[in-house]
Amino acid sequence: MIGIDRRLVQNVDWTLLGTALAIVLASATTLASLQVARAGGGVALRQLAWAGIGLLALALVASVDYRRVVRAAPLLYALGLGGLLVVLALGRTVSGARRWVLLGPLSVQPAEFFKLAFLLTVVWLLTTRWAQPPGAAVVGLLLLVTGVPFGLIVRQPDLGTALMLLPVLAALLVGAGVRWRYLAGLGAVGLGALPLAWLALRDYQRERILVYLDPFRDPLGSAYNVIQAKIAIGSGQLLGKGVAGATQSRLAFLPERHTDFIFAVFAEMWGFVGCLLLLAGYALLLLRGFDIAAAARDPVGRLVALGATTLLAAQVLTNVGMVTGLLPVVGVPLPLMSYGGSSMLVSMLTLGLLLSVRMRQFQ
């Protein structure tokens, strides 16, 4: 089906793609300025290489009709769940967390990919004929479909990725027109589960949340990251310190500066103005996403686009929120900016889903 219909090609959303590539370039230059050495070449080049692979994956997904993808959702979900179980059983442990599975020379984070499988599965559940209108049975089923992987991902432990499932679920329920009282009921269940969740958390996760609530609880221990990140961002002031002056980032005061905290590096170098530009880029990306959802030809397309957009939005807001000290540090990468193959690939696949919907809006 690739390239058969000329209208498909005409409807490629170049603004969306162009914005995404601009953000990737910002990522590569930021990484290059950090000069973090990794085996097998600079991090910046590897990031670009992953972006290239991501673009191929994006083209592949965009060329497939999203309805076929949604129909395959249960299978993807089963595969994803299998992947999560494999991680728990024999995953590679990096700094205390089992998130990676080795596939040949690559280490893969199945949880990253599971987010997409989850999104498609929820859309599938909400749009199958027997599900309409989405009633109590479907909502109950959704709770199960969400709860099991949520638990598995938290166990890794990767609280951030697990939490990303919730806004996606909420947005899809809203988008599918689930009755408000079901939504309210779900919210109540969620709140009721909070004390349980607290018990399930690891010590360091609890500590991070406590630190978020009271940053000076341990200013030199676990709050260190947050304080250093705030100093980095704040010292960038209006126009930033430039690459050479960014002492916080370059002298390695910032932890995780090429992955989760890359926004702080960017903020130190380019200041408030630079941050606004970067956030404008993300906003443009998300606006196109909502536009695609609104213009979708059918409910399946609308929900796929809405879910994909919400997933990106949730990650951007959570990451920037945690780096700027608004949210607890839960470990969510900034899409297209943070270094990491799995994250880059999944972001590109998400954009691929959006494009797939866009290209078929007039069919």
Place this chain on the structure above:
Amino acid sequence: MIAGPRPGRGPTGADAGRRRITAVAAAVTLGFAVVIGQLWYLQVLEGGRFLDASDRNRIRIRPVAAPRGILYDRHGVPLVDNRPAFTLSLIPRELPRDPASRDAVLGRLAALLRLPYEELVDAVARVPAESFLPVRVRRGLSLEDMAKVEEWKLELPGVIVEVEPQRSYPSSRFAAHLLGYVREATEEQLRQGRYRRGDMVGQSGLERLLDEFLRGRDGGQQIEVDALGRPVRVVQQTEPYPGAEVVTTLDRRIQEAAEQAMEGRAGAVVVMDPRNGDILAMVSTPAFEIDRFTGTIDREAWLRLVQDPDHPLLNRAIQSQYAPGSLFKVVVAAAGLQEGVLTPMDRVHCTGEFHLGGRTFRDWKEEGHGTVDLRRALAQSCNIYFYQAGLRVGGDAIARWARAFGLGAPTGIDLGGEKVGLIPRPRVRRGRSAWPPGDVVNMAIGQGQLLVTPVQVARFMAAVANGGVLWKPRLVQRVQRADRGVLWSDAGRVAGHVELAPAVWAVLRESLWAVVNDGGTGAAARIPGLEVAGKTGTAQTVANSRAERGEDHAWFAAFAPARDPEVVVVVLVERGGKGGQVAAPIARKILNAIFFERVAALEVHG
């Protein structure tokens, strides 16, 4: 239509869908607004405060030197240890930025501690000005100097005193050549890229040979410091990994006794166990002050040492070559007996003179020794007997047996710079090689071109003592660490065998016993209650004339107990005079220490 229209809601399904999307988009927009508000707060409203904080934010990375591994003697007694020492360092990044005030700080420091100002400037010039890494300028600072630096701390930004482990030795010159000194990596070593600036590297002896094992791995500390450079807290710490332990073959007690016995003399001592080739002690005098050499030594002191006419840096036990003198008669006797040219019964009448082709060769004893057989000739070191014996055995056989005893070849001891010695070759004339009789006669009494090192003599004498086994001298038994067991070990190695008939060995040993105990030249080495065997030697120095007789090198090579030898002791005293008068008493002192003071020590300790 899944999210189908419900009564009372939007007019069409599509409109309802769009409204819901707008709701989600609104939530996202709200999120963006909050994030941008926070950025405005952090960067614009509070930016100045955070900028201050980032300027004040300094972390100093301080390497923590790993203690070098400790060397033990064969009984587990340490030969070297580590003690904490003060190190003076400069932190380039924290020195004043402008050259004038930086030079002022360095000048103040130079004046305060009486250090050469240029050395401080050089040390700073060699590293980038941005570096947080301390540059060491003086190790082993005295308590007084340390106190001075602390007192003037505020006038000396970028100057710190750290505590680091440093080598400490039982005495100032203890086993200096054997252990070797430890100093900062030289420019040459830095170029090879195996070391970082300021690394302490073994530069000679065992410290150099085993440097890889001994050095361990440095740790590091990330220290947060305030604007004055005062440490506030340790952010992160990696513990240093100490070097491995080395168990040598030395016996510290014997080493100390040998050093004491050589006090005031130039020369060398080698003590070897003939049963396994273990080196129990090795002394070379004069020795350098190993403790002053460790760390930073000023250029002047170094030059003084290098240019000292007594060559204190030379390890005479392996790096100096001397004529063996009468020691070599043992080789000639062995060759003659084994080749069947000599028998123990042959007698020679010694008048003190020997005539050969119009030349007269003299004995050291003017009036001669009278009628002597082989045993007597060895015991009294009669030259006339060996002039004749040498001619009968012939230059080729003597050279061959000298090589069989390991002379003229390196012993393979695990120390760098070993000299080979020299066995003369026949002269080549008109395409034919031949031994001029004059050369053979000279060689037979260990003079002429012959050259040997003390360690070669020790191995040769050990072969006489043990019946022909030539050992590779062993210095290191094993390298081990508490957490990983034995990393390296040397089980000892036989380098060759000297094949002589048992009767020949018996004659040699009996004769060497007579040297000490039956009216021989080595009577000064006699010890009641211990059967000592040995051979004296007096090596004529190259430029000697009759007037300078007292300037000969004195040798004594002994083993004991004669019947069942446990140790070989070789003593060489440069320009000491006669072997029997100078070297033999030193050997006696050492043997006494080995066999009797040990017993006394045991008795005292119960």
